[in-house]
Amino acid sequence: MIRVQQTVADALAGALNDWGLEALYGVSGANIEDLHDAVHRLDGGLRSIAARSENGAAFMADAHARIHGTLGLCCATSGGGMMNLAVGVAESRQSGVPVLAIVGQVPTRLEGVGGFQDSSGLGDVVDAEALWGAIAKDVCVLRSGTAFWSVLRALVTSAVNGRQGPSVLLVPKDVFSHPVPARPMDWPVSPMTLRTALPPSGAAVADITAAIRSAHRPVIVAGPGVQRAGACDQLLAFAEHACVPVVTTMEDTGAFPADHPLALGIIGTAGHPSAHRHLNTEVDLLVVLGSALEIMVRAPIRAALDRARIIVVDPAPQRAAAALPTSDVHRADLNLLLDALWATPGLTGAGPGRPNRYEVTRFLPTVVEEHRHVRLPQGDLLQSEAIAMLAERALPDSGHLLFDAGNCAASALHYMATPQALTTTIALGMGGMGYAVAGAIGAQLGAADGDRTIVLCGDGAFLMLGMELHTAVELGLPILFVVFNNAGHGMCVTRQQRFFEGRVEASRYPAASFVEIARGLAGNHDMWAGAASTPVELDAALDSLQAWNGNGPALLELIIQREEMPPFTPFLSADAPEGVLPSPALPRTVATPDASRPTAA
Known part of the structure; x- marks a missing residue:
């Protein structure tokens, strides 16, 4: 029997699969398709997750790694695909999240001679290695199959050690077909076994x-x-x-x-x-x-x-x-x-x-000056009120809560006390809008059975990466997307109102109907979608949502017509009014200053 030598594409897919990694997030294209084909032919657990954008794919990989303590995986083809992926990889670098990003490049013979999407740096073209060197923790261009195992080990070792971060593997299309030597006998059983433990000194x-x-x-x-x-x-x-x-x-x-x-x-x-x-x-x-x-x-x-x-x-x-x-x-x-x-x-x-x-x-919620005297005929839904109702009725017993950027995130972080069994995530590294919308896919795909994921985002964030809802629909994931719709970039509007004498520029736009967008993306698939603009409507929507019981993705649109000043200290005066949150009862194992101090069980 003649043994066929593995190619780079097959060896890479096999190694990632044998490490127990679950998902390779990406968008395919001519210079990454060899890797996707290798994943397709696997008889294992690793699967390709087709994101609707490369930056969404990178956010998915980041959230998967950040929340579940593993190595995130994402990939893209050359050119625009590579550039889109960089947005999410930059968040991983800034926040110290271990990700391996695999980026296809033009065939070696077309470097520097007018190849489509060439980023070899030869001649007057983009230099991918230099670009990623400025964004990622580590980067390497794989030039031959003989170096494959040592390069992969080095990149992943870098990603998971010290201040963790993303490593980028650049692979010209022809190199995906290069033969590789046999897998080393001392190959690690998982990416995290490459991490060196750091016990505290005495x-x-x-x-x-x-x-x-x-x-x-x-x-x-x-x-x-x-x-x-x-x-x-x-x-x-x-x-x-x-x-x-x-x-x-x-x-x-x-x-x-x-x-x-x-x-x-x-x-x-x-x-x-x-x-x-x-x-x-x-x-x-x-x-x-x-x-x-x-x-x-x-x-x-x-x-x-x-x-x-x-x-x-x-x-x-x-x-x-x-x-x-x-x-x-x-x-x-x-x-x-x-x-x-x-x-x-x-x-x-x-x-x-x-x-x-x-x-x-x-901080007590306060309606902004320009809306203070506005009264809507049917009543209106204030952001802080919606957050309180969501905290009481919409949070799962266990799972993951992702906050996106903006005023709604500031309010939710401030007012919402999350149950102990929920992880909480916000991307403050680069602070990109839309992170939570895409990241929820990675959070849920790595989740335990029975866990659910909730996204709290503004309409601006959803307009940027909301097409990833289609990914959640395709996969049937029990993710609740809560969209606070105020027809604008709320944090930007607040800043301009406060620091620029009320002149608002490039921060407002016509209102969209996210329920209609969601229904269009769902097609014939199962998905719940509802909207509310008053507390009564929200109460009814939450009843309906509870009956849905996480049988696939859901989108809840909250129409906010009167703005509150967000509980964000740069916007607040030193004497901003405060209110008291309920204090929990003290368990017997925890001492107070006036009590004895028993050892915790």
């Missing part, structure tokens, strides 16, 4: 232990790195064990249960004023886990950063060290650090517990 554990024991008002800042490390349960156990309060960041509001007695709320430009005030006036130690405290997070707590000691722990803390030059930085995996702290003597009940009489407050 000095780091001792430093944090001593700091917590000596602090009067310590607080843990739980960033998105906690969830990505799979350490949310360990953080909860340690916080209870040591009786140290926790704030989450707007990067990941679900990193710690919002209804827990030790939860002091959210920090960041869409955070809670009570949390900012407590940190700025009371706290003497901040233990920052998995956050670089970038400007969107640290802006409202500048006083705290000046007055308190700051300890930062992250596998790649370089950004935090640059932003907070007076902080003490330790490099470690957060799950390993929390395990080590749990096992350290002397931390049981070392913290103060929940501050006396502390209550989480939020």
Whole structure:
């Protein structure tokens, strides 16, 4: 029997499949079709997911990796396909998400001689390697099959280690057909086995232990790195064990249960004023886990950063060290650090517990001046009111909640307390509109049985990437797309009203009917679609939606005719009115300042 030597395309598809990766997100084309054909011929679990745009494909891969702790996969052909893919890959780089992007290129013989979509950099054409070198963490042009295994290992190793990020594999079309040698005997069983564990040093554990024991008002800042490390349960156990309060960041509001007695709320430009005030006036130690405290997070707590000691722990803390030059930085995996702290003597009940009489407050919704005296005949639906009704009736028991950019995201982050079994995601790296619309596909495809995904987005975001709803329809995914329709880019309108004397330019447009768009995309497939412009209509829509029970995708359009000032600190005065959120009851295993401090079970 003659053994046929594998080609690059077959070897690549087979390796990704054997790693247990589920989805290759992309749009096909002449210079990537060999890879898609290899996936088609697989007898395995990896499948091609045909996105409706390449930037949507990259957002899907990012969300799949970001939420489920794996390597995301996306691909595109050359030319415009490659350029579209770059939008999403840039988000992965900025947010530190491990993705492998595979980009087809023109055949080698056509480089520099007028090949269609040539980006070889030879002559007066785009240089793909230089382009991706400026966007991705690592990039390589594969020139021969003999180098395939070493190149793939190097790119994935780079993606999953240190500050994680995207690697890009550029493959000329003819190279996809090159033969490759046999797979190395020491080939890793999964991409994450290429990651080098970073246990905390003894000095780091001792430093944090001593700091917590000596602090009067310590607080843990739980960033998105906690969830990505799979350490949310360990953080909860340690916080209870040591009786140290926790704030989450707007990067990941679900990193710690919002209804827990030790939860002091959210920090960041869409955070809670009570949390900012407590940190700025009371706290003497901040233990920052998995956050670089970038400007969107640290802006409202500048006083705290000046007055308190700051300890930062992250596998790649370089950004935090640059932003907070007076902080003490330790490099470690957060799950390993929390395990080590749990096992350290002397931390049981070392913290103060929940501050006396502390209550989480939020900014009270306020209708903007130009709409304050408008009254609609049938009543109207305010954004904050809709969010409260959604939180009460539309959130699944478990699954994933994705916030898109803009005023609706700021309001939802601020007002919505999410259940513990929901992950929360917002793309603050590049902050691109439409991320959540496409990313929901990746979130749901990687989800456990029974989990559902919800997207909260504005009409502007949906107009940019809403065609990915068609992808959800094709796949029958139980995703609820909630579209806040105010016929404009709300955050841009608010900025122009506030900072440009009310002159609004290039931020408003005629209203669209997203229910009609959704029905058109659904065709003969099953999908629920409904709209509401009043609380009564929303109540009825939620009844209908509950009867639908996640039997495929759904779209709920919320027509917002009167705007509120978003709870976004750059837009608010220092004396903006606040209200009190209900405080949860204290469980017996968590100490308060006036109670004994038992060890958490």
